[in-house]
Amino acid sequence: MTLDHTAIRKAYPNTVTIDDGTGAFDVNGDPITLVQSQIDEARVTLDSEWNATKYRNQRKTEYPEIGDQLDSLYHAGSFPADMAAKIKAVKDKYPKP
Secondary structure, X not given: OOOOHHHHHHHOOOOOEEEOOOEEEOOOOOEEOOOHHHHHHHHHHHHHHHHHHHHHHHHHHHOOOHHXXXXXXXXXXXXXXXXXXXXXXXXXXXXXX
């Protein structure tokens, strides 16, 4: 039997250990009575939470590295003057070979 560990932990926050063969246990090693409907409800909640923020993870993998973004803004002249000065100081301190 394979248990949904994440949903069990969501439904039963006092869970410390989960074993697919023997069940879930609290901090004292006492068994937790698992009710499938509560686990299913927790899974629905987890899936809903994931879908609501899925775009964040998808965007992270597609965006250019932050250093590349900042460099592009700097070269385009789109930074406030004080930020541009800070970036220029770093670029001057460590010039490209």
